[in-house]
Amino acid sequence: MNWEQAWLKYEQDETGTYASFLSSITLKGHSEVLDTAVKELQLAAAAMYGIIPHVNESEKIPHEGIHLVVGDNDMAIGTEGYKIESYGGLITVYGESDVGVLYGVFGVLRLMRSGGIPDGYQGVEIPDNPLRMLNHWDNMDGSIERGYSGESFFFKSGEVIVSERIMDYTRLNASIGINGVVINNVNVAGAAIDLITEKYREPLKTYSDIFRAHGIKLYLSLDYAAPMDIGGLDTCDPLDEQVITWWQRTLDALYSELPDMGGFLIKADSEGRPGPFSYGRTHAEGANMLGKIVAPYGGIILWRCFVYNCTQDWRDTTQDRASASYDHFIPLDGAFDDNVILQIKNGPMDFQVREPVSPLLGAMKATNQVLEFQAAQEYTGQQRHVCYLVPMWKEVLDFRTHCASENDRVRDVVAGRTYAMKHSGIAAVANTGNDSNWTGHDLAAANYYGFGRLIWKTSLTSEEIAEEWVCQTFNREAVDVICNMLMKSWPAYEKYTSPLGIGWMVNPGHHYGPNVDGYEYDMFGTYHRADHLAMGVDRTEAGTGYIDQYFPKNKRMYSSTVTCPESLLLFFHRIPYSYQLSTGKTLIQHIYDAHYEGVETVSEMLEQWTALEGTVEALPYMRVKKRLEHQLDHAGLWRDVVNSYFYRKTLIEDEKGRKLY
Numbered sequence: 123m124n125w126e127q128a129w130l131k132y133e134q135d136e137t138g139t140y141a142s143f144l145s146s147i148t149l150k151g152h153s154e155v156l157d158t159a160v161k162e163l164q165l166a167a168a169a170m171y172g173i174i175p176h177v178n179e180s181e182k183i184p185h186e187g188i189h190l191v192v193g194d195n196d197m198a199i200g201t202e203g204y205k206i207e208s209y210g211g212l213i214t215v216y217g218e219s220d221v222g223v224l225y226g227v228f229g230v231l232r233l234m235r236s237g238g239i240p241d242g243y244q245g246v247e248i249p250d251n252p253l254r255m256l257n258h259w260d261n262m263d264g265s266i267e268r269g270y271s272g273e274s275f276f277f278k279s280g281e282v283i284v285s286e287r288i289m290d291y292t293r294l295n296a297s298i299g300i301n302g303v304v305i306n307n308v309n310v311a312g313a314a315i316d317l318i319t320e321k322y323r324e325p326l327k328t329y330s331d332i333f334r335a336h337g338i339k340l341y342l343s344l345d346y347a348a349p350m351d352i353g354g355l356d357t358c359d360p361l362d363e364q365v366i367t368w369w370q371r372t373l374d375a376l377y378s379e380l381p382d383m384g385g386f387l388i389k390a391d392s393e394g395r396p397g398p399f400s401y402g403r404t405h406a407e408g409a410n411m412l413g414k415i416v417a418p419y420g421g422i423i424l425w426r427c428f429v430y431n432c433t434q435d436w437r438d439t440t441q442d443r444a445s446a447s448y449d450h451f452i453p454l455d456g457a458f459d460d461n462v463i464l465q466i467k468n469g470p471m472d473f474q475v476r477e478p479v480s481p482l483l484g485a486m487k488a489t490n491q492v493l494e495f496q497a498a499q500e501y502t503g504q505q506r507h508v509c510y511l512v513p514m515w516k517e518v519l520d521f522r523t524h525c526a527s528e529n530d531r532v533r534d535v536v537a538g539r540t541y542a543m544k545h546s547g548i549a550a551v552a553n554t555g556n557d558s559n560w561t562g563h564d565l566a567a568a569n570y571y572g573f574g575r576l577i578w579k580t581s582l583t584s585e586e587i588a589e590e591w592v593c594q595t596f597n598r599e600a601v602d603v604i605c606n607m608l609m610k611s612w613p614a615y616e617k618y619t620s621p622l623g624i625g626w627m628v629n630p631g632h633h634y635g636p637n638v639d640g641y642e643y644d645m646f647g648t649y650h651r652a653d654h655l656a657m658g659v660d661r662t663e664a665g666t667g668y669i670d671q672y673f674p675k676n677k678r679m680y681s682s683t684v685t686c687p688e689s690l691l692l693f694f695h696r697i698p699y700s701y702q703l704s705t706g707k708t709l710i711q712h713i714y715d716a717h718y719e720g721v722e723t724v725s726e727m728l729e730q731w732t733a734l735e736g737t738v739e740a741l742p743y744m745r746v747k748k749r750l751e752h753q754l755d756h757a758g759l760w761r762d763v764v765n766s767y768f769y770r771k772t773l774i775e776d777e778k779g780r781k782l783y
C-alpha cells in the first residue's frame with residue numbers, strides 16, 4: 123500500500139462503478155492547471171480500474187465519461203468554485219477558471235471514494251474562505267519547530283530539497299483546497315534569512331512552478347532584521363531610507379524571478395524576534411513598509427498578532443498575557459495598508475486544549491484578518507496522542523462575536539462577510555514531516571485533511587469530515603469505529619490534562635507531558651494560581667480586566683460564574699475547590715473524576731482499534747496500536763500527576779476512594 127499518498131491513494135474498486143466515467147476525459151483548451159486535473163483523473167483511473175482514459179480535445183458535449191468545462195456556465199461560482207453534474211453516463215465539472223475545474227476534479231474523486239455520485243447528482247461548491255493557508259515551521263537544517271512527524275521535506279542541511287514528495291504534498295494540498303503555503307518557520311534564523319536572496323532562487327522557482335500548476339501560491343517567512351543580518355546595515359528601522367531601499371531591491375529581484383510569490387509572513391516583536399518596536403515604530407509602520415513594496419506585484423504581508431511580554435512579573439496581577447494581542451493591535455485598526463493582513467491565533471494564549479476565542483477576532487472593523495489554527499499538536503499530544511481537532515476548530519468558527527450584528531460568528535468575520543476586507547481567511551501551522559505517513563500518527567492526518575475541508579466549507583460537520591477521510595484513507599468497514607474514536611479524542615484529551623480552560627500544566631520547553639507547576643514560576647504569564655483553597659485566574663473587572671475586550675454580550679456571559687461556560691470557568695475565574703458545578707460535583711471532585719474518565723476513554727479507544735485488526739492494513743494498524751498503548755500509559759501519568767497535585771494541595775479526599783498518590 124502506498125501510504126505516501128495518504129487520502130489520495132486510489133484503491134482498486136472491484137465494483138467497477140465509475141470505470142466507464144473514468145475511461146474518457148473531454149476538454150477544450152489547455153493550461154498547466156487543466157493538465158494537472160487530467161493527470162489526477164488518469165492516476166485515479168489507472169489505480170482504481172487499471173485503465174488509461176482517452177483524452178479528447180473537443181468543443182462538443184460528449185455523451186459519456188468526464189467533461190471538464192472552463193468558463194462556460196452562467197453560475198456565479200467565483201474563480202475557485204465548481205459545479206458537478208452527473209446525468210446518464212456523463213459527469214460534467216464546470217469552473218469559471220481552470221483552478222475551479224481542478225478543485226471540481228478532486229471533488230468528483232472524493233465523492234466517488236466516499237459518498238458516491240448518483241445519477242442526477244448536482245452540486246455546487248464555493249470556498250468559504252478566500253485565503254486557505256498552511257504555515258510550516260520548518261528550519262533549513264531539516265528540523266521542524268513543534269514538528270512531530272520527522273524532519274522537513276522542504277529543507278535539509280541548509281539546502282532546499284526538490285523531491286517527488288513536494289509533488290505528492292502539493293497534490294494533497296490541492297485536493298483539500300489549500301491555496302497558499304509558507305514553507306519556512308516564522309522564527310527565521312541562519313540560512314533561512316537568505317531564502318529571499320539569489321542563493322535559493324532555482325529550487326524556489328521549482329516549488330513555485332509545482333504549486334502554481336495546483337492553484338497554490340508560495341510564501342516565505344521573513345526575518346525583520348534581514349537588512350542588518352544579511353544586508354550590512356546597522357538598522358532595520360522601517361522608516362529608514364536605506365532600509366526601505368534594501369527591501370525594495372531585494373524583493374524586486376525576488377519578484378522578477380518568482381512573479382507568482384504570494385507574499386510574506388512575519389513574526390515581529392514577539393518572543394525575542396526583531397521588529398519595529400526597537401525603533402519606536404508601530405506594527406502598522408513596520409508592516410506597511412513591506413506592504414508597499416510587494417503591492418505592485420499583487421503580494422500580501424501576513425503580520426502575526428502573537429505579541430506579548432514574555433518577561434512578566436507574577437506579582438503584577440494587572441498584567442495578563444491573554445490581553446496582549448488586543449492591547450497591541452486594536453489601537454491600530456484602520457492603520458494597515460490594503461494588502462497587509464493581521465494573523466490572529468484562535469485563542470488569546472497559545473493553542474491550549476481549551477481557550478476562549480481571541481477577542482481580537484471581529485473587534486477590528488477596518489483591518490484584514492486571518493485566523494491561525496495549529497494542526498501540529500504542540501499542546502494536544504504531539505501526534506503521539508489521538509486528538510482530532512476539527513471539533514475544536516468548529517467551536518471557534520461558530521463562536522458568536524456579537525461584533526457587527528447579533529449573529530456574527532468568527533466564521534463570518536474571517537470569511538470577510540462581516541466587514542469589507544480585501545483579504546481574509548484561515549491558516550494552520552502544519553503537522554506534516556517526512557515520516558512515510560506524513561503526520562507520524564496515522565490518525566493525525568485527519569487534522570491535516572480536516573483543516574482543508576473545514577475551511578473550504580465551514581458548515582461541514584466534524585463527523586462528515588472524519589467519515590470522508592476514513593473512507594479515502596482506510597475503508598468503509600472501518601468508518602464507524604475510527605470516526606467514533608476521533609470524535610471522542612479531543613474531549614478525552616481535555617479531561618485527562620488541564621481542567622476547565624486553565625491550560626498549560628505541561629513540561630516547559632518541549633511541552634509534552636504533565637508538569638502542573640511547569641510554567642507557574644516563570645515569566646511567561648501562563649498561571650493557574652492554585653493554592654490550597656482555590657485555583658484559576660480572575661479575568662473579570664475585579665481581576666485582570668481581560669473580559670473588557672469582548673463585546674458586551676460576551677463580556678456579560680464571561681463575567682459571572684453562573685453564565686460563564688463551565689469548560690472555561692478557570693480561565694475566567696478563581697474558584698474554590700468546594701464550588702459546586704452544574705453536575706452537582708465540587709470542583710475538586712470534577713478534577714478527580716474527569717481525569718479518570720479521560721483515561722477510561724483512551725482505554726476504550728485502544729480496545730476499539732484492536733478490534734480493527736485485519737480490517738485496516740497491517741502497517742498502519744500496528745503503528746496506531748503502538749501509539750495508543752503509549753497514549754494510555756501517558757494519559758495515566760497525566761491523571762496521576764494532576765490528581766495527586768490537587769489532592770496534596772487541598773487534602774480533600776476523592777469521594778470514590780480511588781488511589782491518589
Ligand code: GCV
Nearest residue numbers: 259267268308309389428472
Ligand atoms: C514558532 C509558541 C510555540 C513556539 C512558536 C510560537 C509562535 O510559543 O511554542 O514554538 O514559535 O508559539 O507561534 O510564534
